[in-house]
Amino acid sequence: MSNKKNEACRMPLTTLIHRSSLPRPDVSESQALQLLQEHYGLTGTVQSLGSQQDLNFRVDTPQGRYVLKICHGDYSPVELQAQHAALGYLRERWLPVPGVVPARNGEQLLALTLNDQPLRARLLEYIEGQSLTRLKRLEPRLMAELGEFCARIDHALADFSHPGLARTLQWDPRHAPALIEHLLPVLVEGPRKARVQAAAAEAWQYLAPLLEHLPQQAVHLDITDDNTVWQRDAQRHWTLQGVIDFGDLLHTWRIADLSVTCAALLHHAEGDPLRILPAIQAYQVVNPLTEAELKALWPMIVARAAVLVLSGEQQLSVDPGNAYSRDNLAHEWEIFEVATSVPFALMETAILQAAGHDLAPLGLVNTTLLMPSLDGKPVTRVDLGVLSEHFQAGNWQQPGIDQQLLRAQNGLACSLHGQYRLSRTHIDNPQEPETCALHVELQVPSGTALQAPFAGVWHASVAGGGCLQGEQVSLWLWGVVDAPADGQALKQWDALGQSCVGLTLQLCRVPGLCPPLFATPSRAQAWLALCPSPQPLLGFACEAEPLADAQALLERRDASFARSQKHYYQQPPQIERGWRNYLIDMQGRSYLDMLNNVAVLGHGHPRMVAESARQWSLLNTNSRFHYAAIAEFSERLLALAPEGMDRVFLVNSGTEANDLAIRLAWAYSGGRDMLSVLEAYHGWSVATDAISTSIADNPQALTTRPDWVHPVMAPNTYRGAYRGEASTADYVRDIDATLERLTAQKRQVAGFICEPVYGNAGGIALPPGYLQQVYGKVRALGGACIADEVQVGYGRLGEYFWGFEQQGVVPDIITMAKGMGNGHPLGAVITRREIAEALEAEGYFFSSAGGSPVSCRIGMAVLDVMGEEGLWDNARTVGGHFKARLQALVDKHPLVGAVHGSGFYLGLELVRDRSTLEPATEETAALCERLRELGIFMQPTGDYLNILKIKPPMCTTRESVDFFVDSVAKVLSEDL
Known part of the structure; x- marks a missing residue:
């Protein structure tokens, strides 16, 4: 490697102009074939490849595939020989480059004349594959x-x-x-x-x-x-x-x-x-x-x-x-x-x-204060960041909220340089928001005298604003009256005018550059280096604390939190705030939440804050004490249940609800044998894991079932063994075979558990009449029928409050959780008196958190808000729009196999072939990762991890739906 001084890069300009003006050589495919036969002894087919000034042909022969390259005779042989030498040099160093194929005469480079054109030709090995040029x-x-x-x-x-x-x-x-x-x-x-x-x-x-x-x-x-x-x-x-x-x-x-x-x-x-x-x-x-x-x-x-x-x-x-x-x-x-x-x-x-080279710090050692009259006076640092206590219930969306908060302070106040401001977030937008403040806003007494902290020239930009350009740095000011004339040279300490009540200032170390006031997180580090803190000119602290290292935090989690408790994404954003159907990271980016069926009302709902705070201030204890909330909430739940159901158990999760349902079925039936459908998930306890057969949640699910669990064929009408609505009888036959086998073995059937809408498969409806027939057969043998409504029930389906309503049945036991507490640990089991009391023979039951006063009050508040804000209606109307928009993707994108579900429980299933239904597992993972980059949280599900299980908060709007579907369409149009 040499380091010679470049001398103005002089060159033979006529040669360069001639070279840059040459068209491609004129050689037909038939002439190329003749050349190959004559000089290389090869026969086959040729296909022209794209090029700008040369000709390239792909050559397919019985001996293999090659590239024939033809260029103008203007190219010196020594130039082409250098290329051949470099190829050999790199191949010796195990770098993947093509080899040169010699002609019959042993030469690597041929000099030819075709169509009165002097040409040079050579043959290279072909590297199989494709370029990435056309990827968006x-x-x-x-x-x-x-x-x-x-x-x-x-x-x-x-x-x-x-x-x-x-x-x-x-x-x-x-x-x-x-x-x-x-x-x-x-x-x-x-x-x-x-x-x-x-x-x-x-x-x-x-x-x-x-x-x-x-x-x-x-x-x-x-x-x-x-x-x-x-x-x-x-x-x-x-x-x-x-x-x-x-x-x-x-x-x-x-x-x-x-x-x-x-x-x-x-x-x-x-x-x-x-x-x-x-x-x-x-x-x-x-x-x-x-x-x-x-x-x-x-x-x-x-x-x-x-x-x-x-x-x-x-x-x-x-x-x-x-x-x-x-x-x-x-x-x-x-x-x-x-x-x-x-x-x-x-x-x-x-x-x-x-590359690991930071800019040298900007030394402002010879500057003076911009406002010397404020020196030593107390200044309130106003937190406008993501976790600020000033922000609640979405008030950061109000125009001018930052300035309002500054004006609300008594005395001097300042915003923080380098802080990621929550007010700058935006929603349903694939672009990063410009959240990082590269400036400082001040609340100062009107008329505060300003003086030049360094010598420079004043350049007026807009009314009340301008720039003092110094040798080292520029000082941008807004909110100035009586400023100097445009172009006026100022010495240090010269008057710069007076401030308004609100004064904004920004430094920039690049002469002539007018920087933005805010930067996106991806550009923040570079812009902050160019726009350093004005703290030396103010005399008081105005810098935000740097954000904690998100990667270091993730490593702390991995070092202390059991690894089986996974997190979304390999490099997940750090989420510390939420509002409605959005989650917000520490840099102020709002992500559309399409995953959270727990937060049915949305994140940060003020009613949840108020209800939990009030009850916590009064009492929180377990359900064995006597208080009004437990009776009131139980009555509210029974009012939602089918007629005949008159007993409630309150628990703290869906797992606990399903675990209890199994115990109830055991106690009621006197048996232990449970039927559950394949590909289903019901929880993480010993009993609920035993009846869960989803290999996506537990790869060992199909090989570790205890002998009291009897998985039956998944009634999946899209990719199951039998497909379409006419498959009911086929799937019921599998139930019959299982029940006959248990009867022959003189085993008492305890019950049958099933999601009434196939949740883990993306909300697929069961075959018509399936549950009617199965429930009848199980009950005839003394078993109990359990409807697992944890994921799909409680109004999320839009057209139905309970999933079992779609099948026209009433179960013996209903389990629910998820959205009941809007994120608070809360679940329930509803059943009939005779089933509930069968458990008493085994002892009493209670759940510490499930029936607590706080849990009950939150549970009732969720029901109140869902009614007051029309969230069930929203699930029906916006959910219907959602499904129609997803359905339109099927016609436009071959990767989309089907759309399942209803309301705000939808599934988008991706397949590589609509005939074989080969699951597009890797493409689905890439789609979800890409959606995260666009500001959307979504994860794959199903046994093949090829389904988007879409279950957002029930306050989700049409605008959010359109943003989601448009983003999915955009990514599907890219090469996954």
């Missing part, structure tokens, strides 16, 4: 893998040399200024041309002082999504197979290679250039870059973007029939738009930070 987005892992691979190639080529590397190439960034100047006329006069010209000039202005510090070596210069080959493994993960197309190989700045890779990634970045940072981080680990290279990277990317669009426009003008060039041009303009969407200083800072 690349996940961070793939970006990192591409960056790492670029580093591996560069590291290997560091000691490679060849005479053919000294070449003139239009993609060499050393020639970018001359090439851009030459190609600019290809664009018509207008804003687009002006932007390209300005971006290129700014890029070179940044690069110029760095050039002499940039190491040089042999580089591939085209390690992109288009020139790397990938395949998917059995888990649908993309794996890198190799790199092709060494046509841009030359000796230039090392950092140029990574700049090309990163520029290509910009059209997979969904408009956010910081998405490329994983590629830079991965490169840095393998092949560390110097600080000069890191600073040069972004301007080199921008220059590359300018060259791409100009070269693309030029190539299309000389070769308008080149579909490859035409298609690529759209990507190239996208790359340019993304590359010019952020300030150079922001990207430079973000890149340095990603």
Whole structure:
């Protein structure tokens, strides 16, 4: 690797212009076949591959698959020989690159003339796979893998040399200024041309002082999504197979290679250039870059973007029939738009930070106070963050709430620099909210004198605002009266005017840059480095405490909390607040909650706060004491139950409810043998785990059943052994066979437990009449019929309050929990007197939390709110809209096999083949992970983990439903 000073990058401009203006060679497929037969002794078929200035053919022969490459005779043989040498050099180092296939005469490079065109041809091995060019987005892992691979190639080529590397190439960034100047006329006069010209000039202005510090070596210069080959493994993960197309190989700045890779990634970045940072981080680990290279990277990317669009426009003008060039041009303009969407200083800072280089602290040692009259006076620091006690019941959604809270303080008050503000969150939006405050807002006495804390020039921007530009830093102020005239030079301590009651100030260390007041969490670290705290100018603390390290917290959880208690996502956001159907992380992002069937009323409901606080202040004890709430709540529950049910047990969870139901069935029947359906989940206790057969919840479920549990065929009308509504008799036959076997063995049937709507499968309705027949057969043998309504009941289905109503039956025992307490531990069992009293022979029963005064009051409040806020009606109307919108996905996206359920208990089942119903397990996991990135919580379920079980809070709105379905459609249109 060399480190030679670049001398203005002079070059033979005529050669470069000629090279950049060449169309592709004119060679037909039949001529390519003739060439292969004559020079390589190969016969087969050829298929043209896309390229800009060369011709590439895929060759399929009985001997194997190859790539025939044909270029203009203008290319010097030594350049092509350098490529062949590099391929051999890299193959010796076990890097995945194609080999060169010699012709019959032993030569690797052929000189030919076809159609009066001097050409050069060679044959390479074919690497099986595909490029990632057409993927709309690349996940961070793939970006990192591409960056790492670029580093591996560069590291290997560091000691490679060849005479053919000294070449003139239009993609060499050393020639970018001359090439851009030459190609600019290809664009018509207008804003687009002006932007390209300005971006290129700014890029070179940044690069110029760095050039002499940039190491040089042999580089591939085209390690992109288009020139790397990938395949998917059995888990649908993309794996890198190799790199092709060494046509841009030359000796230039090392950092140029990574700049090309990163520029290509910009059209997979969904408009956010910081998405490329994983590629830079991965490169840095393998092949560390110097600080000069890191600073040069972004301007080199921008220059590359300018060259791409100009070269693309030029190539299309000389070769308008080149579909490859035409298609690529759209990507190239996208790359340019993304590359010019952020300030150079922001990207430079973000890149340095990603590589482990923080900006040096801004030393403001020679500054004075902005408001010296306030020195030493007490200042109230107003917490406007996610956990602030000032925020409750969604009041952060009120316009201007932050300023109201500041004005409400007595005396001096300030907001906190670097704090993630809750008021800046937004809902039903896939974009990150701009929550991180890069400024400080003050509540000060009106007319407080302001003085220049350092010498500079005042630039008025808007009425009451402006910027004092100093040598080290800019001070932005809003809320100033009697400010200096625009352009006035000020000395330190000169008057800056007077403050209004509300004063906002912000520092920025980049001259001429007007920073935003808020930054998104992903950009916050870089912006905070550019916009440091103004605390030295204020004389009092105005900085927010840094957020706790979420990863360290997760490690503490894993170190102390039993691992079998899993968490959602590998890298879960830290959720500390909720409101209605949203969960909010510590950086102020609101996630649409499509999982939480526990919080039926929504998160943070004020009625729950008030009800629990009041009862806790009075009494909380167990149900063996006498108090009014337990009788009142029991009566409320019985009023919801079918006629004939007259006894209530209160417990603290669905598991406890189902466990108790089993004991009741045992006591009532005198037997122990229970029937339960396959693929079902009923709880985690010993008894409920025994009757649970969902292998998604317990992989050993089918092999660890005790002999008193008798699983019966899952009545799954979509993917079960028998399908469709006509399958009832087939599934009932399986029940008959089980009951006949138990009767023959003289075993007393205790009962049958089943969700009346198949919850774990996404809310699939049971076959018509299934429960009527099964209940009759079980009861005829003295058993009890248990309806597990824990997930599906209590009004969530919309059309039915209880799931068993859909089947037109009345069970002997109803179990419920989940939404009964809106997150408070509360469950219930409802049954008839004779069944309830059968348990007395085994002793008394109580649940410490289930029947407590607090639990009962909360349970009644949930029922009150559900009625007052029309949540059951909402489940029916909005749930109906929800299902219709999901159903429309079936017609548009082959991966969507079916939509199940009703109301706010819905299932979206993903399959790879609608005939075989092969479950799309990996795609479903990728969909859920992608939805999290878009601001939605969703998880896979079902035995094959290929179902979205959609069970949101029952206050969910049509707007949230539309956001969810639109987001699912967006992700399904991407390549999962």
